[in-house]
Amino acid sequence: MRLIMIDEYNDKTMQLARPIYDRHRRVLLAAGRTIHPKYLERLRQMDIKYLFVDDLISEGITMEELMDMPSWMDATEIVQKAFEDVKANKPLNIREMQKLVVRLVDEVSRRKILIIIPSTSLSVELRPYAHAVNVALLSLQIGKKLRLNSLQMRDLAMGALLHDIGKAVKGDEHHALKGFEYLRRNREISLLSAHVAYQHHETFNGEGAPRKIRHKEIHQYAQICGIANRFENLISEEGVPPHEAMEALMAKSNIDFAQELVHLFINTIPSYPPGTKVKMSDGREAIVTKIMNHMQRPYIRYLSTNEEISLTEKPNLLIISVIHDKNKE
Numbered sequence: 001m002r003l004i005m006i007d008e009y010n011d012k013t014m015q016l017a018r019p020i021y022d023r024h025r026r027v028l029l030a031a032g033r034t035i036h037p038k039y040l041e042r043l044r045q046m047d048i049k050y051l052f053v054d055d056l057i058s059e060g061i062t063m064e065e066l067m068d069m070p071s072w073m074d075a076t077e078i079v080q081k082a083f084e085d086v087k088a089n090k091p092l093n094i095r096e097m098q099k100l101v102v103r104l105v106d107e108v109s110r111r112k113i114l115i116i117i118p119s120t121s122l123s124v125e126l127r128p129y130a131h132a133v134n135v136a137l138l139s140l141q142i143g144k145k146l147r148l149n150s151l152q153m154r155d156l157a158m159g160a161l162l163h164d165i166g167k168a169v170k171g172d173e174h175h176a177l178k179g180f181e182y183l184r185r186n187r188e189i190s191l192l193s194a195h196v197a198y199q200h201h202e203t204f205n206g207e208g209a210p211r212k213i214r215h216k217e218i219h220q221y222a223q224i225c226g227i228a229n230r231f232e233n234l235i236s237e238e239g240v241p242p243h244e245a246m247e248a249l250m251a252k253s254n255i256d257f258a259q260e261l262v263h264l265f266i267n268t269i270p271s272y273p274p275g276t277k278v279k280m281s282d283g284r285e286a287i288v289t290k291i292m293n294h295m296q297r298p299y300i301r302y303l304s305t306n307e308e309i310s311l312t313e314k315p316n317l318l319i320i321s322v323i324h325d326k327n328k329e
């Protein structure tokens, strides 16, 4: 299995590996099917940017580094419900949110690597919520690197899941402020989590929003959420591959985000997830098959010979670019 951009899809060689859901979480297209060109057009109109496919070159790649799709969808649904409740002036179902937080912390704690599923593999209506789940997962990966304890991890996750909750609150103020005001009134939500919502658009140099606070004035959790938020938007909305998204973040270190946090983050995310088609420094084409111990030195398999090698054992061999096969129709 591998993740492709929709314009790489080729119905002669690829089958869908994961179902495509509509906004009601009904299966639009089941796994195992090929996508008819007419249907592909419909998916494009829905602005779906990514597809999981099976094909010959990705044979044997399991992508077990991905969060399991049904539980990711469940998480997305819980966040959606929370936003809808707030919009409808109903009380937030805090128990459900707390249970979700525990599950996400557990998911990140027990895995060596966790790769997010881009929110733009879903229909537009579900994306803001899948985005929130992804931001929480990415934030937790940084939290784990910082060796936060489980209580701290939970506060971080709750803040990250609800960082944009202010968008569901009426009023003209900045959504970060509205989110903070909303969350801090809820006694079961830690003030730290509320501050994640409050400060996630502040930047290291003091040019962010809504208060233009800077450096150490911004709580570490909010900085973490800010990094995760930016990365998720690059990957999902802008369709930027992970290695470029990382470069974009590095370019913003000590401008938008504290450098040490950006560095930590980069060490938690593989630049080339399994299933990425790449060009190697020896001129040959390969596919990334798995990541074992070194985040930036995965295993690759040459397309021409099927020979699989570990890049940790070949220090001189480099990935020089990602191959993006535009399928012309």
Ligand SMILES: [Fe+2]
Binding pocket: 163, 164, 175, 200, 201
């Ligand atoms: Fe936001």
